[in-house]
Amino acid sequence: xxxxxxxxxxxxxxxxxxxxxxxxxxxxxxxxxxxxxxxxxxxxxxxxxxxxxxxxxxxxxxxxxxxxxxxxxxxxxxxxxxxxxxxxxxxxxxxxxxxxxxxxxxxxxxxxxxxxxxxxxxxxxxxxxxxxxxxxxxxxxxxxxxxxxxxxxxxxxxxxxxxxxxxxxxxxxxxxxxxxxxxxxxxxxxxxxxxxxxxxxxxxxxxxxxxxxxxxxxxxxxxxxxxxxxxxxxxxxxxxxxxxxxxxxxxxxxxxxxxxxxxxxxxxxxxxxxxxxxxxxxxxxxxxxxxxxxxxxxxxxxxxxxxxxxxxxxxxxxxxxxxxxxxxxxxxxxxxxxxxxxxxxxxxxxxxxxxxxxxxxxxxxxxxxxxxxxxxxxxxxxxxxxxxxxxxxxxxxxxxxxxxxxxxxxxxxxxxxxxxxxxxxxxxxxxxxxxxxxxxxxxxxxxxxxxxxxxxxxxxxxxxxxxxxxxxxxxxxxxxxxxxxxxxxxxxxxxxxxxxxxxxxxxxxxxxxxxxxxxxxxxxxxxxxxxxxxxxxxxxxxxxxxxxxxxxxxxxxxxxxxxxxxxxxxxxxxxxxxxxxxxxxxxxxxxxxxxxxxxxxxxxxxxxxxxxxxxxxxxxxxxxxxxxxxxxxxxxxxxxxxxxxxxxxxxxxxxxxxxxxxxxxxxxxxxxxxxxxxxxxxxxxxxxxxxxxxxxxxxxxxxxxxxxxxxxxxxxxxxxxxxxxxxxxxxxxxxxxxxxxxxxxxxxxxxxxxxxxxxxxxxxxxxxxxxxxxxxxxxxxxxxxxxxxxxxxxxxxxxxxxxxxxxxxxxxxxxxxxxx
Numbered sequence: 172x173x174x175x176x177x178x179x180x181x182x183x184x185x186x187x188x189x190x191x192x193x194x195x196x197x198x199x200x201x202x203x204x205x206x207x208x209x210x211x212x213x214x215x216x217x218x219x220x221x222x223x224x225x226x227x228x229x230x231x232x233x234x235x236x237x238x239x240x241x242x243x244x245x246x247x248x249x250x251x252x253x254x255x256x257x258x259x260x261x262x263x264x265x266x267x268x269x270x271x272x273x274x275x276x277x278x279x280x281x282x283x284x285x286x287x288x289x290x291x292x293x294x295x296x297x298x299x300x301x302x303x304x305x306x307x308x309x310x311x312x313x314x315x316x317x318x319x320x321x322x323x324x325x326x327x328x329x330x331x332x333x334x335x336x337x338x339x340x341x342x343x344x345x346x347x348x349x350x351x352x353x354x355x356x357x358x359x360x361x362x363x364x365x366x367x368x369x370x371x372x373x374x375x376x377x378x379x380x381x382x383x384x385x386x387x388x389x390x391x392x393x394x395x396x397x398x399x400x401x402x403x404x405x406x407x408x409x410x411x412x413x414x415x416x417x418x419x420x421x422x423x424x425x426x427x428x429x430x431x432x433x434x435x436x437x438x439x440x441x442x443x444x445x446x447x448x449x450x451x452x453x454x455x456x457x458x459x460x461x462x463x464x465x466x467x468x469x470x471x472x473x474x475x476x477x478x479x480x481x482x483x484x485x486x487x488x489x490x491x492x493x494x495x496x497x498x499x500x501x502x503x504x505x506x507x508x509x510x511x512x513x514x515x516x517x518x519x520x521x522x523x524x525x526x527x528x529x530x531x532x533x534x535x536x537x538x539x540x541x542x543x544x545x546x547x548x549x550x551x552x553x554x555x556x557x558x559x560x561x562x563x564x565x566x567x568x569x570x571x572x573x574x575x576x577x578x579x580x581x582x583x584x585x586x587x588x589x590x591x592x593x594x595x596x597x598x599x600x601x602x603x604x605x606x607x608x609x610x611x612x613x614x615x616x617x618x619x620x621x622x623x624x625x626x627x628x629x630x631x632x633x634x635x636x637x638x639x640x641x642x643x644x645x646x647x648x649x650x651x652x653x654x655x656x657x658x659x660x661x662x663x664x665x666x667x668x669x670x671x672x673x674x675x676x677x678x679x680x681x682x683x684x685x686x687x688x689x690x691x692x693x694x695x696x697x698x699x700x701x702x703x704x705x706x707x708x709x710x711x712x713x714x715x716x717x718x719x720x721x722x723x724x725x726x727x728x729x730x731x732x733x734x735x736x737x738x739x740x741x742x743x744x745x746x747x748x749x750x751x752x753x754x755x756x757x758x759x760x761x762x763x764x765x766x767x768x769x770x771x772x773x774x775x776x777x778x779x780x781x782x783x784x785x786x787x788x789x790x791x792x793x794x795x796x797x798x799x800x801x802x803x804x805x806x807x808x809x810x811x812x813x814x815x816x817x818x819x820x821x822x823x824x825x826x827x828x829x830x831x832x833x834x835x836x837x838x839x840x841x842x843x844x845x846x847x848x849x850x851x852x853x854x855x856x857x858x859x860x861x862x863x864x865x866x867x868x869x870x871x872x873x874x875x876x877x878x879x880x881x882x883x884x885x886x887x888x889x890x891x892x893x894x895x896x897x898x899x900x901x902x903x904x905x906x907x908x909x910x911x912x913x914x915x916x917x918x919x920x921x922x923x924x925x926x927x928x929x930x931x932x933x934x935x936x937x938x939x940x941x942x943x944x945x946x947x948x949x950x951x952x953x954x955x956x957x958x959x960x961x962x963x964x965x966x967x968x969x970x971x972x973x974x975x976x977x978x979x980x981x982x983x984x985x986x987x988x989x990x991x
Contacts, residue, residue, distance in 0.1 A: 174214040181205050181221065189723035192716045195232025199225050234708065242708040246699075249707065253699055254774035266536065267543035267617025269688050270609060275793050276688040278721035278762030280755055282742050285801055290354075290608045297355035301886065304335045305362040308373075309888035310895030312366040314658075315651040322506035324372060333404025338376045341383060346398035353544070353607040357552040358886045361603075364556025365888050365900075367661045371507040374553060375453045376401065378545035379538070379669070381408040381462040381486055381525075388526040388537055393486065397460065409458035411449035411512050412538070418451075418671070422535060428483060430469040433518050441473060443485070443524075445493075445517040451668070455510040456499045461487045462525070463512075464534050474531070481532035485523040493517035504660030539617075542669075546620040547606050550665050554631035555603045556887070557658060558596035560900060561638040563884045564655060565592055566874040567903025569641055570910060571964045576921045578874070578914075579641075583863070586870035588637035590861075593873045594819045595630040596883055601802035602627065602795050618684040622791045625675040628665040635659045650971025654899045677780035680787030685765060685776075690717060692769070718766050724759035726850045732756055733854035746813055747800050750820040753857065754793050754800070757827055760851035761789045764834060767847055771840045782837060788830035796823045809878035814868045818861040825858040832856075876907040902967060906960070913960050916953055923948055936961045 184201045191197075202225035209218020230236050274280040293301070311328040324332075332338065340356050342348025351359070356377055363370045376382055382401050385394055400406040417423045426447035432439050447465055455461070467483040469475070489496060495513040502509050521528045525537070569580035569589055579585045606619055639646045639659055646655050666672050670679065686692050691714035698707035731738060732752055741751040765786055768776055776783060799819050803812075831851060838844040872879040884900070891901040920939045923929050929942040940961065944954040976985040 173212050174209075174217050177205055177209050177212075177214050177217055177221075186723045186727055189716075189719040190727060192720040194716060195228055195712075199228045199232065202228060232712070234712075237712075238704075238708060242704060242711070245711060246704050246707050249695065249711070250699055252773040253696060254777065266539040267615040267620070267687075270614045270616055270619075271797060272616065272618040272622075272684060272790070272794060273688045273690070275754075275758045275790060275797070276684060276762060276765070277690055278717065278724055278759040280758050280797075282751060282755075285797065286742060286804065288605075288609055288612050290604070290805060293352070293355050293358070296349075297351055297358075300335075300349070300351075301355065301358055301362060304337070305359055306888055306890060306892075308332060308335075308337070308369065309363060309365045310890075310892060310898070312369050313651070313896045314366055314654060315649075317366065317368050318504075318506055318657045319649075323508070324368060328369075332373065336402060336404075337373045338404050338407070339382075339398075339402030340373075340377045341386065342398050342402045343386075346394065346402055348398065348402040353548060353610040354604065357548055357555075357603050357607045360549060360552035361556030361559060362886050362888055364553050365560055367505045367553070367557075367658050367664075368507045370553045370556065371453065371505070371664075374549035376408055378549040379541050380410040381460060383541045383545060384410075384462060384484060384525050384537055385486070387541065388530055388533075390522075390527045392522075393525065393527075397486070401460075406459045407454055407457055408460050408462060409452050409454040409512075410462035410464075411447065411452050411455070412464045413451050414447070414449045422482065424464060424466050424482060426463075426465040428465045428467045428485070430467070430471065430473045430521075431518075432473070435518075435520075440520050442518055442520040443467070445485075445487075445514050445519065447512070447514045447517075449512040451500060451509060452512055453507065453509045453668075455512050456497055456508045458496070459489045461489060461494070461496070461512060463487055464538065467531055467534075474528070482534035482538075483531050484525045484534040484537055485519060486525055487517070487519055487523055491517055491519060502661070502664050504657055504662070505664060540615065543615045543617040543620050544610055546624045546669050547603075547610060547616060550669055551599070551603050551606075551623040551627040554627040554665060555596070555599040557631050558592065558599050558634055559884055559887050561634055561655065562592050562596045562873060563880075563887060563889070563900045563903060565589060565638045565641045566880060567900070567907055568645065568967070569870075570874040571903070571906050571967060572645075573917070576917075580870060580874035583867065585641055586866055588640055589873060590818065590866040590869040592634045592637050593815060593869050593883065594822055594861075595634045597815050598795055598799055598819050598823065599627050599630055600883070602798040605798040605801050618680060618688055618790075619794060621670065621675050621679040621683065622787075622794050624669055625672045625680070626791050626795060628662075629672060631665060632662050635662055645968065645970060648970040650973070652969060652971050676787055677784045680791060681765070681783045682777065682787075684787070684790060685769060689765070690714075714766075718763060721759045721763040721766070722850055725756060725763055726853055728752070728756035728759060729851070729853040733857060743800060743804055746816060747803050747820075750796060750816075750824065751800050753824055754796050757789065757793055757824070757831075757851075760831065761786070761793065764789070764831065764847060764851060767843055768834075768838065771838070771843055779839075782834060785830045785834040785837075789827050789834075792823045792827035792830070796820055796827075799823070809882050811868065811872040811877060811879040812882070814865050814872070815879065818865045818869060821858050821861045821865075825856075825860055828852070828856050828858055874907075875910065876904070880907075899967065902963065906963060906967070909956075909960055912956065916949070916957055919943065919948055 181201070185198060188197045188201055202221050206218045206221030206225055209215065209221060231241055271285050274284065308328065308331060311325065311331065317324060336349045339348030340351040340359065342350065344350040360370055360374050363373055381397065385397055397406060401408060414426065416425055428443040428445045431444050432441055445465060447463065463485050464482055467480040469478055469480055487494065493514055494517050499508070499510040524530055526533070566589060569585050570578050572579045580589065602623060606616060606623060609616055635658065638655055642655060646653060649656050686696065691710045694710035695707060695714065698710060728739065739752055739755065741748050743751045768782060768786060772779060799816070803816050835844045835848045873883065887900060888898060889900050889904055891898045920943055923943060924933065924939060928946060929939055933939045933942045940949065940954055940957045943949040944951065949957070976982055979985045
């Protein structure tokens, strides 16, 4: 019995020490004290083993002893297995900042630090712009006209965008811009996502491009000249980065700029001779100024001793001799301006380098630093806005579309995708808003930018597929009435650009985060590069303590939460607290698994992209869950939102656990995998797919005129003003507002027909309405209401048809089949 008691005390005490990362001295004390106790109380063998363990901890754990023999050997081994970090990788790693992503990597996230990043909302100016100018711009869009008739925004919309400063949201007011916060930029793009061409046209100049680069790195002269002109639309910018051989691997630019001298207007000018070929450049066909990334060389040493100066960014006017620009690509599903740019022996002065000649070779750093912010905003905001509209349209359509005498929104087969859309919209809104707010507090979230870009555009792909399924034939028949089909076909653009999702998921999220966000890996690599044994010893053994701490936290949290005992305190209400506690548990498991993967695979982990992707999936889902919890905690909840919170958190945490399972199933070191799995998931899975009851409740709420639907559809174009294009969302909202009156009348018609109280030939709703009036079942007011209501329902269910030869661009090639 004494032995058992001592054994339990030893294990529990060490778990406590490890969980608190109390260090070798505390562990040594536990082992020594319990070892002596074993000898005193008759458990001699266990006491002796504990004292031997204490001696081992002293020799290996106490700095004064380990530095004499262990640390030098570990350092030598580390130098051999540690991955080499290239200059371009180091630049990317040093770009941006570490915030909540670092907390999740630590395995002990500080929730108070996240909640302390308060959201002050929008300014009056930002809110007014969102309410008025964005509604006007959205109301000028006819998707069919833009996509199929003119392949462009209408000229009056271009003029309005320039007049109202849409292209200068990120430019400070001192330069004539709007000077909007990241939150405001995001909400503007969400509202404009009613039309993907409009959203992209406004989003790109306010994302990675000349405006942002000039703001951060431009000379005063460059800022004074270009920023006011960019703000008011006199200049339309584009940025040429990708090309035929440099897409996701942007550092492999084959485009060159060679330092040379050339006589210009009778004067010898020091400049660059550029040769380049760019593709897929948004706004290129109409751009007046081109930002260009290229590799800069100085073979004649006109600037100094270095020949290869590295990636450089310059700003080149459209009319520069030798530049070919103006042709267009045809992006799938959307005619936003996109095209190639070529240049052969294009000469520009050195002053065209963004930031001036002293910024030569700094282009890669400039790009990755800007990308960490821009990638958090444009495409994630577009995806979030798309989710809002897809939910609004789908919920409205599902409620008014009747089959088998009931709205299809009452059918569970439709409720399942409808709830999925609602959850993804809810998650996306929370994540974009909270991350934009983090940016407004001065952070530059590099790893979260990759999470948002890949995860939310994948959400967009999924929910648009669900929306298409719900709409059925209404959505697969293109024409002016189809408000979703063109956006659905354009979705692959978002998946592909600004870092293709395949690359982002497999290489960037964990690949960058493993070094950038880890509390100690960057310090260890820096110690290796500096050959600093003391710094390595400090970082390595702190890292060891973190590994033991995460193992103890993952195991004890997994047992306590699974058994419902000893739940840790978190600063959330009773509904959100269990999810926050589980994020903490899985964060500890993630930290442990990440270290295990890096230790067992070393530099080869770079090549094991599927394992890296699964680790990235864990981190991504924990980040998304955290943003949902923060949004819930500081927001004003509405009726029915609790169901959406439960559904969304369970959906995300189930995905995180699934990623863990797949990681453990495929980790090459099988013995390590068998040890990790019971530590990280001691009681197996905790989360299943959201329950059917949640699905039914959410689908009901978002397909009716409810507070939850209104909250999810906030910041959309939902009004219909005179002179504006048709707004299907406004029409659906109006129909749902009448649904409370209409539904009992529909039931009256159905029951009366089934009882034979209406003529058998009254098969159309319109016929039944008139028959019900004649039979005294409807009052004149009811009949008038139902006539108008059903006419609008039919209008929203109708699709377009065209002349037989309408889609043939070469009419002479049309085959006129003989119908006879």
